[in-house]
Amino acid sequence: MNYVSTRGDAPALGFSDAVLTGLARDGGLYIPSEWPQFSAAEIRSMRGLPYPDLAIRLLTPFLGGEIAAPAFERIAREAYATFRHEAVCPVVQTGSNIFVLELFHGPTLAFKDVAMQMLARLMDHVLAERGQRATITAATSGDTGGAAIDAFAGRDRTDMFVLFPHGRVSPVQQRQMTTHTASNVHALAVEGNFDDCQGLVKDMFNDHAFRDRVSLSGVNSINWARIMAQIVYYFSSAISLGAPDRPVSFTVPTGNFGDIFAGYAAKRMGLPIERLIIATNDNDILARTLATGEYRTTGVVATTSPSMDIQVSSNFERLLFEATGRDAGAVRRYMAGLKQSGAFTIEAPALEKIRAEFDAGRASMAETAETIRETLKASSYLLDPHTATAMHVARQHAGDVPMIVLSTAHPAKFPAAVEEACGVTPGLPAWLEGLMEREERFTILPSTLEMVEDYIGRHARAAR
Numbered sequence: 001m002n003y004v005s006t007r008g009d010a011p012a013l014g015f016s017d018a019v020l021t022g023l024a025r026d027g028g029l030y031i032p033s034e035w036p037q038f039s040a041a042e043i044r045s046m047r048g049l050p051y052p053d054l055a056i057r058l059l060t061p062f063l064g065g066e067i068a069a070p071a072f073e074r075i076a077r078e079a080y081a082t083f084r085h086e087a088v089c090p091v092v093q094t095g096s097n098i099f100v101l102e103l104f105h106g107p108t109l110a111f112k113d114v115a116m117q118m119l120a121r122l123m124d125h126v127l128a129e130r131g132q133r134a135t136i137t138a139a140t141s142g143d144t145g146g147a148a149i150d151a152f153a154g155r156d157r158t159d160m161f162v163l164f165p166h167g168r169v170s171p172v173q174q175r176q177m178t179t180h181t182a183s184n185v186h187a188l189a190v191e192g193n194f195d196d197c198q199g200l201v202k203d204m205f206n207d208h209a210f211r212d213r214v215s216l217s218g219v220n221s222i223n224w225a226r227i228m229a230q231i232v233y234y235f236s237s238a239i240s241l242g243a244p245d246r247p248v249s250f251t252v253p254t255g256n257f258g259d260i261f262a263g264y265a266a267k268r269m270g271l272p273i274e275r276l277i278i279a280t281n282d283n284d285i286l287a288r289t290l291a292t293g294e295y296r297t298t299g300v301v302a303t304t305s306p307s308m309d310i311q312v313s314s315n316f317e318r319l320l321f322e323a324t325g326r327d328a329g330a331v332r333r334y335m336a337g338l339k340q341s342g343a344f345t346i347e348a349p350a351l352e353k354i355r356a357e358f359d360a361g362r363a364s365m366a367e368t369a370e371t372i373r374e375t376l377k378a379s380s381y382l383l384d385p386h387t388a389t390a391m392h393v394a395r396q397h398a399g400d401v402p403m404i405v406l407s408t409a410h411p412a413k414f415p416a417a418v419e420e421a422c423g424v425t426p427g428l429p430a431w432l433e434g435l436m437e438r439e440e441r442f443t444i445l446p447s448t449l450e451m452v453e454d455y456i457g458r459h460a461r462a463a464r
Ligand SMILES: Cc1ncc(COP(=O)(O)O)c(C=O)c1O
Pocket: 110, 111, 142, 143, 144, 221, 253, 254, 255, 256, 257, 258, 259, 260, 307, 308, 386, 408, 409
């Protein structure tokens, strides 16, 4: 198993190099050269497996033999032992044929923990085997940063630099990033929005001299291992509802397109998924793209689901690669258009392929609040605002096939928005008690590559 760049101008890599490399040197994203296949009989035989065992079974083909089986088994078991629910990612029914896949039982209460706890251990393992260090960056609209800091804090081989948009994350999200005491983590409040932070991370990767000097790596969903780990819960939830003998659909609250791309990958691997439904908030670039074929960025607007306040949706590039029949030239043209004019138009055959798998819908802030209120009243179930955007969209697509809504965050991460919607203030779980009183430690930086590289260059232990 090799990994190829969506832009076709970077060398194909094995699994360990792809994980350490993050963004390909040509600016593209790594994707497996082929999709591992699981037959219906094989999927049936996965029923009843504990979550770590399912992860081991599904993900081993992606490793290309590079991580020894006992090491990967240890990594998977340790990663999911950090979750506070025995099932790791349980499924709860909240309506007629509507189910919620709870992805928020990890240490930082967001779905990012599912992949990040595995990725940190994988990276540590590879770096230790090679006797290397790495400088890790992450851009965050709120959740990736906290999950990355929790997973990497105190790890000796890595320094972690998280770029978050100053004043645009929830107070709980901010404190999860700024109150850690480990000396290898750095929270950087960038004067800009999430797209600016993600742009800075990509610019650092594209500055090859800097990238090599600090041994740069990234743990956003540009990193293949993030997507890979997220594939598992599509299988676990679908199997729990009868797959492969009963197909299911998924609605996914979407920003950077990583989570739903993992669903697409699960389908390519043999999981019978009827529809994949993209749910957006007012930052609805993906819903507009599916409707018109034109991917056009507009300004980011702040919403009550801040983690989805994204316009440049990084992983859409992986889908374009797939939909064009893996035509790296076409992807390069689209991405050049995006860079030059903030827009590109998807050609008809590729658009048709995308529409054959995906639907999309949007929830305004008022619709999101109404969904929180109404779900609490009808089902005694409290949604966070991100999950509520997806629930709103899911209901418009509900039918005979079970609909699984991905619940990407615990409501306690967004208490103000939840309280305003329904009058209930969700409290933090016991292990996060006192979070809001802890001392904060972060550095405010302007949104310039020069200043961010200067800061990282001075603080990264891997810098040469
Ligand atoms: C709570 C929450 N929901 C949904 C999303 C969107 O996920 P993705 O960026 O993988 O599309 C994010 C951020 O990524 C998030 O933090």
